[in-house]
Amino acid sequence: MHDLLNVSLRSLAVYLFMFAGIRIFGKNQLSQLNAGDIVLLLLISNAVQNAMVGSNTSLEGGLMAALVLFGANFVVKKIIFKNPKIKSMIESDPVVLIKDGVVDNVAMKKEDIDFDELEEAVREHGVEKIEDVKLAVLEVDGNISVISMDKKSSGTNYSRHKRKYPRKSHRF
Structure with missing residues (x-):
C-alpha cells in the first residue's frame, strides 16, 4: 500500500x-x-x-x-x-490581435505570434486581407478566432477555425 x-x-x-x-x-x-x-x-x-x-x-x-x-x-x-x-x-484571458483591420503588434509580441502566423489564421477563416478583419482574438485554447467585416451590409461575419476534435458537451 x-x-x-x-x-x-x-x-x-x-x-x-x-x-x-x-x-x-x-x-x-x-x-x-x-x-x-x-x-x-x-x-x-x-x-x-x-x-x-x-x-x-x-x-x-x-x-x-x-x-x-x-x-x-x-x-x-x-x-x-x-x-x-x-x-x-x-488560464490566460483571450487576447485581441486585430481590431477593425489594425494589428496590435504589442499583443502579438507578448503572445509570441509572428505576422505570417496571423496572416495564415486570417486566410484559414476565408478573409483575404487583414484590413477586412473586424476582430481577431487569440482564444484561451490557443486558436485564433476571426470576425470579418461584411462589405455588403453593416454587420459582421463570424468565422472560427473548426477543431479537428470538437469539445465534449457538458450535459448532466
Missing part, C-alpha cells in the same frame, strides 16, 4: 509540474502542434513516466498513476469552473 501511495504522490507532482510548464510556455503552443512538438510530448511522457512510478512497474502502479492523473485533472477542472480568480491564474 505504501508503494501505491508513493506512486500517487509522484504522479500528482509530475502532473502539477507539467501543468505549470504548459502555462509558462503559452497557449499559442497548444493550438497547432508540428512534428517537433509531437516528438517533444512523446519524449516528455517517456521521461516523466519513471518519475511517476519509480521502481514500481506493476500493473497496479501504472493504473494508480493513471487514476491520479485523471483525478487531478478532474479536480483542477472543477476548481477552474467554480472560481474565476483561480481560472484567470491558470
Whole structure:
C-alpha cells in the first residue's frame, strides 16, 4: 500500500509540474502542434513516466498513476469552473490581435505570434486581407478566432477555425 501511495504522490507532482510548464510556455503552443512538438510530448511522457512510478512497474502502479492523473485533472477542472480568480491564474484571458483591420503588434509580441502566423489564421477563416478583419482574438485554447467585416451590409461575419476534435458537451 505504501508503494501505491508513493506512486500517487509522484504522479500528482509530475502532473502539477507539467501543468505549470504548459502555462509558462503559452497557449499559442497548444493550438497547432508540428512534428517537433509531437516528438517533444512523446519524449516528455517517456521521461516523466519513471518519475511517476519509480521502481514500481506493476500493473497496479501504472493504473494508480493513471487514476491520479485523471483525478487531478478532474479536480483542477472543477476548481477552474467554480472560481474565476483561480481560472484567470491558470488560464490566460483571450487576447485581441486585430481590431477593425489594425494589428496590435504589442499583443502579438507578448503572445509570441509572428505576422505570417496571423496572416495564415486570417486566410484559414476565408478573409483575404487583414484590413477586412473586424476582430481577431487569440482564444484561451490557443486558436485564433476571426470576425470579418461584411462589405455588403453593416454587420459582421463570424468565422472560427473548426477543431479537428470538437469539445465534449457538458450535459448532466
